[in-house]
Amino acid sequence: MDLRGSNQPVCAFCDSKRLGLVMDFGEVGLAGAFLKPEQFATERTFPMRLHFCKDCYAVQVTDKVPADVMFETTSISPRRSALCATTLGNTPPR
Numbered sequence: 461m462d463l464r465g466s467n468q469p470v471c472a473f474c475d476s477k478r479l480g481l482v483m484d485f486g487e488v489g490l491a492g493a494f495l496k497p498e499q500f501a502t503e504r505t506f507p508m509r510l511h512f513c514k515d516c517y518a519v520q521v522t523d524k525v526p527a528d529v530m531f532e533t534t535s536i537s538p539r540r541s542a543l544c545a546t547t548l549g550n551t552p553p554r
């Protein structure tokens with residue numbers, strides 16, 4: 461799954477396309493997975509790039525992990541999932 465998309469990233473705050481890349485972290489695993497050693501080889505990873513908006517000055521991660529993956533109970537606890545959802549302003553899938 462290519463989450464980088466083929467288009468230029470867009471600012472989540474002002475919809476500007478004038479974003480500058482601050483840092484490309486490459487492919488990273490989701491936080492809170494607490495994998496066992498035998499699961500390391502099959503860990504799902506996702507692109508994570510940090511951008512700076514030249515119009516509203518917001519610094520943001522522009523690559524989005526699908527909510528059903530972000531909040532699945534096998535990779536993150538339901539309690540923590542709800543906390544993340546509240547923090548991010550999203551609703552976890554039920």
Ligand SMILES: [Zn+2]
Nearest residue numbers: 471474513516
């Ligand atoms: Zn902006």
